[in-house]
Amino acid sequence: MSPNAPITQDVMTIPRKLPEGKVNLVGLTRDQLREALIEHGTPEKQAKMRTGQIWQWIYQWGVRDFAEMTNLAKPYRAQLAENFVVEIPEVVTRQVSEDGTRKYLCRIAGGHEVEVVYIPEEDRGTLCISSQVGCTLTCSFCHTGTQKLVRNLTAAEIVGQVMMARDDLDEWPTPGAPKDETRLLSNIVLMGMGEPLYNFENVRDAMKIAMDPEGISLSRRRITLSTSGVVPEIARTAEEIGCLLAISFHATTDEVRDVLVPINKRWNIEELLQALASYPKVSNSERITFEYVMLDGVNDRDEDAHRLIEHIKRHNIPAKINLIPFNEWPGAPYKRSSNNRIRAFANIIYNAGYASPIRKTRGEDIMAACGQLKSATERARKSRKQIEAEAGLNR
Ligand code: SAH
Ligand code: SF4
Secondary structure (H helix, E strand, C coil), rough: CCCCCCCCCCCCCCCCCCCCCCCCCCCCCCCHHHHHHHHHCCCCHHHHHHHHHHHHHHHHHCCCEEEEEECCCCHHHHHHHHHCCCCEEEEEEEEEEECEEEEEEEEHHEEEEEEEEEECCCCCEEEEECEEECCCCCCCCHHHHHHHEECCCHHHHHHHHHHHHHHHHHCCCCCCCCCCCCCCCCCCEECCCHHHHHHHHHHHHHHHHHHHCCCCCCHHHEEEEEEECCCHEEEHHHHHHHCCCEEEEECCCCCHHHHCCCHHHHCCCCHHHHHHHHHHHHCCCCEEEEEEEEEECCCHHHHHHHHHHHHHHHCCEEEEEEEEEECCCCCCCCCCCCCHHHHHHHHHHHCCCCCCCCCCCCHHHHCCCCCCCCCCCCEEEEHHHHCCCCCCCCC
């Protein structure tokens, strides 16, 4: 963790206690998998080959039962089953929206729950995954930020969400069958619950597994990490993950951003822009996505649009600006900007030479839209008064 991280960062990863002390192989890096095998009796000189074989069974073919790992000797399969499990989060409920969006509620260790959303589109299928239960940050427009209880997800629980969705979409290939290039699950966005850069190592390890060519094999250009602006971790994201970056920008002055995205009090707009400016080069990726939630009368005036462009131009950042119509949730202290206002804002940005797509709201009928995620069963929540006070709206 960065030495500069705010003290609100009091979450930790609680490793799953498995039955009979077995070790879960999901979420281990290749090196960790190799070590685990050696520790439980695999001869060292075989360990590299066994790691490759088991890795492929788990991540390429989606196999969870050692008995099905047919290129391993039977006694060895039995030995693996004695020491290990291949375990992913359990699906508690699955809702399908009228637009085809699927929302899963998954149970993880400790009885916690996280939400995962699958969004099918014509040319792609995007899985929106969570990195924490709740979020330690308290962005005033975000439902997840009102949830008190927080813990970091393990790497297994993060990559396990992808495996769970592949199960549900029935997308694991059959050994020997020709490779199907059209994928239902083609993209991942880390835009579910939680701040991914406050759980850096687990997110990194999970995404490395998702990118591994001998497994799930998603290109790093099909993975987008969204952060509220944990500045010291942005350079690390470029170096150690190399995926695409989205930034929850949402305001063009520190005064307003301090309220909407309180991490701005720690790292302000200028510091953030400087970190963003070096991202594309270091990660060798293309444009950065600026996410901008449209809040009626708060951040949606013409002058905000002009200021936003000015910030991006001043730092010469290759950018696309994704305008997100605010999704309401019970007790939310804001209103969505009108469609005309959003269009006018988008036009200013577009005329300045930047793509300015307006995010289509998906899965609203099942509360699966951006910022609406919050496990209903996590009873602990802040009061409406507290939310309003944090939003600076206490009347
Ligand atoms: N913690 C990360 C990722 C999760 S949020 C982050 O903040 O970037 C994913 C996106 O949804 C962010 O841009 C977030 O600001 C936005 N969002 C949160 N609440 C929202 C709401 N009620 N309506 C629309 N977008 C919202
Ligand atoms: Fe956390 Fe992101 Fe929501 Fe802010 S917008 S509270 S960082 S999940």
